Amino acid sequence: xxxxxxxxxxxxxxxxxPLSLExxxxxTSNPNLYWYRQAAGRGLQLLFYSVGIGQISxxxxxxxxxxxxxxxxxxxxxxxxxxxxxxxxxxxxxxLGRQTYSGNTIYFGEGSWLTVV
Amino acid sequence: QQQVKQSPQSLxxxxxxxxxxxxxxxxxxxxxxxxxxxxxxxxxxxxxAIRPDVSEKKEGRFTISFNKSAKQFSLHIMDxxxxxxxxxxxxxxxxxxxxxTFGSGTQLTVLx
Numbered sequence: 001x002x003x004x005x006x007x008x009x010x011x012x013x014x015x016x017x018p019l020s021l022e023x024x025x026x027x028t029s030n031p032n033l034y035w036y037r038q039a040a041g042r043g044l045q046l047l048f049y050s051v052g053i054g055q056i057s058x059x060x061x062x063x064x065x066x067x068x069x070x071x072x073x074x075x076x077x078x079x080x081x082x083x084x085x086x087x088x089x090x091x092x093x094x095x096l097g098r099q100t101y102s103g104n105t106i107y108f109g110e111g112s113w114l115t116v117v
Numbered sequence: 118q119q120q121v122k123q124s125p126q127s128l129x130x131x132x133x134x135x136x137x138x139x140x141x142x143x144x145x146x147x148x149x150x151x152x153x154x155x156x157x158x159x160x161x162x163x164x165x166a167i168r169p170d171v172s173e174k175k176e177g178r179f180t181i182s183f184n185k186s187a188k189q190f191s192l193h194i195m196d197x198x199x200x201x202x203x204x205x206x207x208x209x210x211x212x213x214x215x216x217x218t219f220g221s222g223t224q225l226t227v228l229x
Binding site for chain 2: 043046049051059092105106107108111113
């Protein structure tokens with residue numbers, strides 16, 4: 001079965017410090033990978049998605065970046081955090097290329113709470 | 118631009134009640150409409166999903182009603198239980214794309 005791991009689970013970082021959140025997927029190959037952000041009491045905002053190694057699409061301009069160094073690894077980074085970067089960050093995956101009904105499903109990790117102070 | 122509008126923002130019902138959460142969309146190119154359930158501190162999990170060629174889908178106590186002409190869809194929870202208390206998100210996928218566009222979420226509280 002497929003599993004998704006995301007870490008760290010919680011993070012408190014000062015303004016201006018760097019960020020690295022990591023996500024790995026097991027049990028599948030060539031997944032689509034996503035980073036979403038959920039601000040407190042708000043919906044899910046897509047930040048980045050990737051269809052393959054080194055292929056990153058950005059949905060929202062910001063001081064965050066994403067990288068996919070390996071097939072099942074997705075990293076969210078920032079060189080200098082802002083207070084507005086605080087939130088709940090979710091990594092997710094779906095089956096690549098599948099247009100069937102079940103292939104549309106996006107599976108989320110447990111999330112990472114980031115507080116910028 | 119909010120492509121999927123969800124209401125209400127919060128909802129409180131008694132145990133056994135039938136909460137209804139509504140979503141509306143504008144983009145007729147959406148071809149897949151899932152609902153996700155999220156418990157506090159956890160990632161969202163797929164609850165039930167529907168395609169626009171179906172008007173209703175039921176899985177256990179959860180039912181999606183879909184009105185293509187009105188561009189609306191809703192989630193009904195029959196015989197709601199306190200364990201159903203969670204945040205519910207509707208979503209939609211643009212045909213040919215991979216990512217989902219989410220509604221703003223509804224925080225449901227089912228009182229014992």
